[in-house]
Amino acid sequence: MTESPRTALPPLDSPPGDRLDVVSAWDADTPYQAWRPQILVPPTFRPATPARVYVAVNQKGGAGKTTTAVELAAAWAAAGLRVRVIDADHQEAALSVWLMPQYPEGSPRHSLRSVFFDECTLAEATYPTLFEGVDVVPSGLDLSRVEYERPIGAENAIAAAIAQEAQEAGGHSPYDVTLIDAAPSLGLVTVAALTAGDEALVPVKVGGLDMKAMASLDRTIRSVQRKTNPKLKVGAVFLTAWDKSDFARQLATKVSEDYPDAVVVPIRRSVRAAEAPIAEQPVRLYAPKSTAAGDYDQAAHLFLQMPEAGA
Structure with a gap:
């Protein structure tokens, strides 16, 4: 393949009225009809510093997991961070x-898959994308071999590969952010992703079936915390396809109770955003004025300390 020129990911210029309110507690007294979408930032929250490893994970498909991974990666790259995305979903890649x-x-x-079977290093499996500042570790259907061949040390394979890369780079990761897009299942590869992560980012589509899937995910996260990665925490829950309804507010209240230290971010429904994967562009390029692009951008700037302008 001839290398194509890389496209710069521009910052967004959202009007102040389009930005989400940031609150430290929900207002339960306001009728939902008058309720504006709000990002809940608990008092315990502190922005992280690079290098950071995030895992976008949900047991149920269709929750917006891959969109969340791509948009956060694009937002961080647009802010000047060097970002790597690891595709840990073999089902559709x-x-x-x-x-x-x-x-x-x-x-x-x-x-x-090559990394799991010690055929190459993580750096050797990392490739540039068409977008400046974003690299990717790709996957295909053959990643499913990990589930049934179960190579030795598979649960720690991604964590070990990241640690080895940092060691070879002088003790620091060459990436400010590594973002792992996990499969919509709780198999061995997903456990390996969670074992490597600092924080889990959980997209939940505003609907009852997604909440039922959260119970299984919560059990897996707690098991990983006990057995392979005690530092893992749920850093954020994204309420995707959000629109104004009493159920949306009930869902927001429930996830904030289940994960009291997590940021809760509504991602407003956007038809244009849903078209971005077909165009093979991040939403911030395909539909920069969409509410979804702005919501993800605002969340990305909350999570990580960004470099100073001109630095």
Whole structure:
């Protein structure tokens, strides 16, 4: 493949009226008809510093997990951070299709499966995308081999690969952010992703079935915390396809009670945003004025300390 020129990801210029309110507690007395979408930031929250490893995870498909991974990555790259996205979803490999890794001509093509089976390092499986500041570790259907062949140390494979890379780079990760897009299942690869993560980011579509799936995810996260990664925490819950309804507010209240230290972010429903994967562009490029692009951008700036302008 001939390397294509990379597109810069621009900052967004959202009008103040389009930005989400940021609150430390929900207002339960206001009727939902008059309720504006709000980002809940608990008093215990502190922005993280690079380098950071996030895992976008939900047991149920269709929750907006891959969109969340792509949009946060694009927002951080637009702010000047160097971002790597790891595709840990073998079922459709949607992230790899969306971001289109740029493979060098004449070289073997590696993937996340190659890392699990010690065929290459994580750096060797990392490729540039068409977007400046965003690299990707791709995956395909062959990642499913990890589930049934179960290579030795698979639960720690991604964490070990990230640690080895940092060691070889002088003790610091070459990336400010690594964002893992986990499969909509709770198998071995997802456990490996959570084992490598500092924080889980949980997209939940505003609907009852997604809340039922949260119970299984919560059990898996707690098991990982006990057995392989005690530092893991749920950093944020994204309420995707959000629109104004009493159920949306009930859902927001419930997840804030279940995860009292997590940021809760509504991502407003946007038809244009849903078209972005087909165009093979992040939403911030395809529909920069959409509410979804602005909501993800605002969340990204909350989570991480950004570099100073001109630094």
